[in-house]
Amino acid sequence: MLLAALVATTALTACGLPRSGPNRNELLAGVEQTAGAPFAIPVDDNVARITAYEPPLTFPAAFRNAGVLGPDTINAGDTLGLTIYENVNEGLLAGQGQNFAVLDTVQVDGAGFIFVPYAGRIRAAGNTPEALRQIITAQLETQTPEPQVQVRRLAGDGATVAIMGDVGGQGVYPIERPTRTLAAMLARAGGISNEPETALVTVIRGNTEGTAWLNDLYTDPSLDIALRDGDRIVVKQDDRTYIALGATGGQSRIPFGKPVVSALDAIAQAGGLNTNLADPRGVFIMRNESPEIANALLGRNDLVGAQRIVYIIDLTQPNGMFFAREFLIRDGDTVYVTQAPYVQWQKTLSAITGPVGTAGSVNNALN
Template identity: 30%
Template sequence: MTVKRCLGIFLAVALSACSQLPRGAAVQNEITRNADAPTSDIAVYPVTRAFLPSVQHWPSVGEKRHAWIGNSRGSNAQIIRPGDELAILVWDSGDNSLLTSNEQRVATLPNIRVSESGSIFVPYVGKVQVSGRTPDSARQLIQRQLEAIVPSAQVQLSMAEGRSNSIDLVGGVNKPGNILMPDQNFTVLAAISAGGGVSAALDNPQVKLVRGSNIYATSVSTLYENPRLDTRLQGGDKVIVEADRRYFLSLGAAGREAQHDFNRDQVSALDALAIIGGVNDARADPQGILVLREYPASAVSAGVRGPRKQRVVFSIDLTTSDGLFSARNFMIQSGDLVLATESNLTDTRTILGLVGSVFGVVNAASNVSN
């Protein structure tokens, strides 16, 4: 009887402490309780078909997203820019030429760098403004000006692109470096191709275009799918290809508790659940999938343009068709926490298991005493 009495006391204490049983996550009402209280610092929104139009107008959070610029057509010819190098050959078969001799009928002017002002110096002519012209147009201009001095002169001109006619492919490709633009229709995808293609190690690669003090960004997949967005590059542009830096977290009774990178431009709540490996069938509450997000103070609004509080909990019910369809159209943002809450049945199973274990010990003790 003494053993049974001790075990009975132990069972009573264990049952009274059931609220302190170890768990992998909170239950839903522990997170959302008192959300409607005036002093609450969180707002709770069920993700439903009726709610989706409102949240689409709310500000974005997390990693800053830059705009992109569309494509435009340029000249198929090369354009001379400051910093380019020109090589000029002047042919003259006339007697007593100012430029050539009887033994050498061609005058060579190699490695002429276009000045910052866009001009070059030609003997007997002086400064010639060539920046903004095609090589053929510059050749014709020089020849016209030489003809006033040397009527029989014929000019040949070639060009080597300088920094102003090249772009820098900074990283994220197999062969980064400085790339010369063959014409004025050189696009972002053409530059990536010239760099050996995107590195296979990048997840959802993003393209960042730095032009002067401005930054533009989009994803490589967007350029693949929308050729009109394959924008034309300008001399001096810097193109950076990098992995998508956005991420979200998963905790609780999830298939995997970890930090997850975005593997596409838009990740819905259902996509996120697939990425984390679903939820634990034995522990998770399918009616209590929560997405926790914190907005800046400037986003808080009493209307449809923003949340009521900075800290927001979005509740998703996977047991209804509306909940499933709505989860497919609810987009995860960078920094979100996807929390699979614990089912209330988990505590019940733990308690029943504890009771069964205790009674097993009691029966074993009784058999020993008998």
């Protein structure tokens, strides 16, 4: 009778004891239901390979293939200085007693044109000073004999980029000879003010944009793209996170902290498995998976829309650690580690024996 009463009391007590979440068997029983339940998939090499695909962060081909602007290319907004020599005593532009005229601060308008007396409206943007010199000379030759023209670029701030975000100095910067590529321009803006390993650089050009990891700019030369007038550059820290729950060293939302995070990394970042609580057979990664990947994993072609997938890793298996190292975590994943079965049993025994021990102590004190 006493044993039966103890078992009954244990069962009732176990139902009401606090815990961090469902155990391994309860989770597996839930996902094995057929009506709207998520799919349960044990992680192996094939699963790790299929789920590892994620579009790489890079710039569009149009950005990567664009050539560097020539150091002498004239742009809208530039200021030019013109000196025109005429081979006559009384020229068209020269003052009295002189054979040359100086036209300083000739502004290239927004459409890329300048106005030169007797030569008319001339397109300057896109030309070098030498090319523009030849154009002006040809225009004036019909009105004054053998004109000689000098073109000087007085200011190069017609082509500019705007830099925002986690840089040393936000602002608008001119594209000059030393800062014609992205990496050089970021250095000109004071460099990155946060952790370089997790810094993302976005370049917006018109209606097109691309994003790349900052460190990739230095390892892949094609990503150190040539800049163009009007580019907007935004630098920010990677904001991807995952949630760690259950029998880990800590339960919270955790930032990735690096470009690639494996399931093993995620467990370590959460403080590892709690040696007094965790069931190493029950590491679950919960995710809304794309239909393309879900169909590939399940050998189907009828799934439509995001699918709820529960990936299971058993760290007690010979390859469990390797699978955890190869399975990649994605933004928004939930990593849940179940409690070992004996933990709840210990709590139950403590709940039963605790009051009995307390009653015995009181009885001894009274006697």
